[in-house]
Amino acid sequence: MMRDLKLFSRNVGKKMEVGEIENVPLNAIDSFVNQVGSSDANREPVTYEFGHRNKIDRTPPSKRNKFGWVEKNEVGISGNEARDEEKSDANNLPHSSRNGGLTNMTPRSVRSVGKNIISNSECGSAQTTPSKSVTKPPNPGFASLHSIKNPMSLGSRAANFAALAKGVPMSCASPLVVNTVEVPHYELREDPSFWMDHNVQVLIRVRPLNSMERSSYGYSRCLKQENAQSIAWIGQPETRFTFDHVACETVNQEMLFRVAGLPMVENCLSGYNSCMFAYGQTGSGKTYTMLGEIDELEVKPSPERGMSPRIFEFLFARIRAEEESRRDENLKYNCKCSFLEIYNEQICDLLDPSSTNLLLREDIKNGVYVENLTEYEVQTVNDILKLLAEGAANRKVASTNMNRESSRSHSVFTCVIESRWEKDSTTNLRFARLNLVDLAGSERQKTSGAEGERLKEAANINKSLSTLGYLCKPTFFSVAECHTHYQQRGNLATLGESEGRAKRNPRDCRRDKRNFNVQEVSNESSFLI
């Protein structure tokens, strides 16, 4: 059942508090957003302290439910039983409630796995997006593609990165306590060379159980993490999924940024197009990861702010540092931003809400672009954070049984980074596009309770997500074929520049369709297998 059928703006500053019931819809008024609007001068400086460990309560763990996992022999569910459950209409009930209240069962609908963040970077192209420009940018005069195709050497990029971030060795540290239950903690590896050598990477983020899940299912988990690359479904047979990175629930927003966001900024500054998108079932934490808490971002940045604000804080810090250190070359950066959403298969401008049903165009000179999409030139980090907050507040959000602030649209924030410098009497130009995508979550009507308008939204969301999954199997398609599919599913073409040329990485991902969550993980990993 839907609790609230009205659309309302996203509370961009949402955060999971201890004891709060996160996914239970509240009064819609509570969720309206306060837009940020302070001057740059009021903003506290943001500093990145590299090499810090997460600060998490180290209360001694309870003996009873170590890691909250059901051990293999205690699972108490056979393969046949699992298959029967798959068929059963009652598969959304906690396992214990169907088995005489046994507590050590694998919950069937606990949302214990978060989302995939898929990042992809590749060599920059010289395409620009024609658009309605609010502050008219100076004509960059891209005369030569040559300089764009010659980014800095990897050596200097690696050196840059190393100077900015100290690597943290990968290891399984001692367990930490989250939600009063001991969970294992695995350090993520900050390895710049890995990001440079692999065009596409998948990072899984496991979010902590929310209070609703805890009260319904206790602390049992149906998945366990084994190391910083793999998670396993504790069933019969146990099924392991391996990814580039698995961020356990103790990994905080800053650490995630340092592992996934920071190298992307470096890639963009080196002239590589980059795209990060969050994909996962509804309520798994995509928006929390991509946006996080963005109230008062310009004045008092919250430690809960997500990937996007951190990326732009770092981007502008790097731009300023580069401009300063290469003053003799007269290095200048120019950044332009746009923010769109795809809602019910229509493209809307989040920075100009009156601009709806925008058309996707393609021509030889400009490639794929959204006609009349507003593009702002930004000078400072605060300019960009304002756009982020403003657009996020305009996004279509509604309450469902699974998430009280469920995004009903896919959003794409794009920042085009141009740089120009002079060397040996030659003017050099570099161009890169950064796409930050927060997809709407896949959902099942049975669990989300979607009806009426929400059901229509859900159908459109699921349809476009499966098309995206299909498009992300480039092994089977040439680039030209991908373009044909992009055209067929026009709106997803906004991602085309980043995704169409993505290389495929072999992965060791196995599927098991018997468990709802595993199936979700499996669907999420279908981008790779």
Ligand SMILES: Nc1ncnc2c1ncn2[C@@H]1O[C@H](COP(=O)(O)OP(=O)(O)OP(=O)(O)O)[C@@H](O)[C@H]1O
């Ligand atoms: N890692 C995390 N730590 C703490 N809280 C989290 C985490 N991930 C998500 N949450 C909380 O879980 C709830 C749902 O998250 P969010 O809205 O980001 O999900 P979503 O995947 O974007 O869902 P939808 O697809 O429906 O929009 C929010 O209250 C959010 O604050």
